[in-house]
Amino acid sequence: MKRTRALGILWICVFMLSGCWDRIEINDLAFVTATGFDLIKENQIRVSIQVPLPSALGGAGSSGGGGGTGGNKPYYVDSTVGRNVREANDLLQSRMSRRSYFAHRRVIVFGEKLARSGFKKSLDLIVEQPQSRLTTFVLVTKGDAIDILNSSPHLEKLPAEAIRELTKAGYHRDVRDVLTDISRPGKDPVLPIVETVLTNNKKGQKQQEISINRLGILKNDQLMFITNYKETNGALWLLEQMQRRGYTFPIENQDEINVGIIKSKVKPEYTLKNNQPSFTLNVNVSANLMQNEGNLELNDPKNYRKAINKMETQIKEEIEAILVHSMSEGIDIYGLGWYLSRKESNLWKQKWEKDWNKLLTELDVKINVKAEIDEAINSALKIKE
Structure with a gap:
């Protein structure tokens, strides 16, 4: 009797443990590589996301299941305005055929206007996302963050990757560093400033590149001046x-x-x-x-x-x-x-x-x-x- 009961329990376990009941196919995910935050007006924040297009990244003959097009770019940027970060994220998700996935996010960019008004609430909401990583780099831009996400660096396919490599090579602060500096008494944060610059090619044509050469000096979570x-x-x-x-x-x-x-x-x-x-x-x-x-x-x-x-x-x-x-x-x-x-x-x-x-x-x-x-x-x- 005991043996029969044990075998019955074993068979139940086999059926229960087989397969992935909560599996999510990779083709059902939209991998967010960068997020930008801009203050439009009081209680109105624009959230922008940069998502690679697998079909465009794979080159000729690729069929990666990527949807939509970004013109000639291997990524697309979508944005919307909400009363807070969470509402804006929900609005973005409501018009995306894939689930936004933030575990591979490389960088977070705050627009100058939002940075000057204080961004701790936005950063706290980012940290609350289960997929968010504390190792994501945080930067400020002089202007709007969406312009940085829409830039076209030439050495990397994705602006997020270009920003990440430039930040790694110089002064960098991730989410953990920023939160630590804000919480420490007698220590104010310093963040890198990311900008777009125009360079000339052989034909005299202007080319857009990303540059990180200045720093943003903050008091608590507010940008006070750029060096x-x-x-x-x-x-x-x-x-x-x-x-x-x-x-x-x-x-x-x-x-x-x-x-x-x-x-x-x-x-x-x-x-x-x-x-x-x-x-x-x-x-x-x-x-x-x-x-x-x-x-x-x-x-x-x-x-x-x-x-x-x-x-x-x-x-x-x-x-x-x-x-x-x-x-x-x-x-x-x-x-x-x-x-x-x-x-x-x-x-x-x-x-x-x-x-x-x-x-x-x-x-x-x-x-x-x-x-x-x-x-x-x-x-x-x-x-x-």
């Missing part, structure tokens, strides 16, 4: 993101030296006077010589010291530029407050935390830069002029 070239470098030095980048500085007679940054570290130190902090940021930089335009003989200690002084001075000026601008608006991009909250937790809670943004405008911060250039080029091997 210029000097401020961008200064922020990257502070955030220890200059490694593997080229760096150029003038030397003499309009000549310049180009180096490749190997290492860049910032070590903060602070002192207290009458319970008021002041900081010294010690910046250590190591670099390889890449180009010595003026053939300055760097094996000569005097010339080497001259080059180092020029490099250190320029780095210091760049860091001071971003600190002066950001701190004057009560923004802490380095995380000086976060550093104090761990080192002086009692003073932080009792005296500094509540008015930290105001204290920043009066905070004394000194910059010390120590640079070294290795593997100097032997100018004797160059062709003599």
Whole structure:
């Protein structure tokens, strides 16, 4: 009797476990690779999605079950306006023959208007989606996010992939990083700015490409300003993101030296006077010589010291530029407050935390830069002029 019952249960399990009861065919999914968010007006947000077209991506003779066309593009972009992100997503889904699938989303782009008004609510709703990944890159664009999703980079088939590769090669922040920075006391987020630029080909025709060369400085979740070239470098030095980048500085007679940054570290130190902090940021930089335009003989200690002084001075000026601008608006991009909250937790809670943004405008911060250039080029091997 027991044996018969056991066999009966076994057969029931076999039938119950066979097959995929909740299977979803891949042909029934629309893989979203990028999402853009734009604020149209108060309580009106536009959500845009970028979806690859399998038939177009497969090349000639492909029959990937892809529906619709994107003109000559291997993807299409759809958008709609809702009172919030969830409503807009529902409206998009209502006119799609496939189920939107966000697990392979590469990037999230916030339009400038939405970023300036604050995007945390939108980001929270994104995180609540079961398929969303915290490793998705987050960027801001100067203008509308939908324009970035509709761009046509030439080296990648999908704008999302081009943005992802450019972001990986430079300064990048994912969803987890942004949420962490927003939640930390005494630390404000910094996000890369993605833009479209026009370049010329051999025929003089304009071509559209994607560029990430500037940074958006935020206070909590609101974009406050976009950096210029000097401020961008200064922020990257502070955030220890200059490694593997080229760096150029003038030397003499309009000549310049180009180096490749190997290492860049910032070590903060602070002192207290009458319970008021002041900081010294010690910046250590190591670099390889890449180009010595003026053939300055760097094996000569005097010339080497001259080059180092020029490099250190320029780095210091760049860091001071971003600190002066950001701190004057009560923004802490380095995380000086976060550093104090761990080192002086009692003073932080009792005296500094509540008015930290105001204290920043009066905070004394000194910059010390120590640079070294290795593997100097032997100018004797160059062709003599």
